[in-house]
Amino acid sequence: MNFITILLTAVGLSMDAFAVSLTIGLDVDKDKQKKAALMSGVYFGGFQALMPVIGYLLGVKFTKYIESVDHWIAFVLLAVIGVNMIREALSGDDDKEEMPADYLNHKKFVMLAIATSIDALAVGVSFAFLSVNIISSAVTIGITTFLFSVAAVVIGKKIGEIIKNKAEILGGVILIIIGIKILLEHIIK
Known part of the structure; x- marks a missing residue:
């Protein structure tokens, strides 16, 4: 995979975090906006970087088979991931209703x-199956998600909410196209 493909994958993966961060932006008080943006970037970017590494390590064990x-x-x-993202976006479910009222604490951010x-x-x-350089890919995914989350x-x-479902749909379409x-x-x- 080349860098552009990895970057597009990162953009697609960051859309869920973007949508949740957008919802956080809708609810957060002006005086807590910087804290919310930083927490969104660090938590979502960090987990988006960590999870592919875990998946890669699991996948490497089964590659030869x-x-x-x-x-x-x-x-x-x-x-499947892309279709699920699109389906969730089109279902009309409002992420805002599922979000805990006091989400600017570490425990709830970890869950999100x-x-x-x-x-x-x-x-x-x-x-792992495609022998992708996981370190550079994870860093690209993490930084991309960090930036998207802060911006969201x-x-x-x-x-407001105008972009939220469209962002998830775009992320799903990008993942399907990459597949x-x-x-x-x-x-x-």
């Missing part, structure tokens, strides 16, 4: 960060 179908596994994982980074674990497994809190404070690209790269050689 499934190398002949690794591109199909990557495609299916990314497609885990919830938004589960997809990155599956992507890490697919990276600021944007959420300014423009198709991986599949086609291996089938058409």
Whole structure:
């Protein structure tokens, strides 16, 4: 995988964190906006960087058994993740209703960060099958998510809920397109 593909994967993965951070931005008081933006960036970016590494380490153990179908596994994982993101965005569920009222504490941020980074674990497994450099990929994913999360809190404070579902849909579409690209790269050689 080249850097552009990794970066697009990072953007796709960061959309859940973006949507949650946007919701945080909607709720946060002006005097707590900087703290909320920093906490969103650190927690979401940190977990988005950590989860692919964990997935990668799990995937490496099984690579020799499934190398002949690794591109199909990557495609299916990314497609399922992408479709789920799109389905959740179109379902009309309001993340704001699920968010605890006092979410600016570490325990609740950890729960939100885990919830938004589960997809990155599956992507890490697919990276193992594709022999991707996991360290540079995880750093790219973490930094991208950090930046998107910080920006989302600021944007959420300014423009409201208009973008939230569209961001998740865009993230899902990006992941599906990357899955198709991986599949086609291996089938058409």
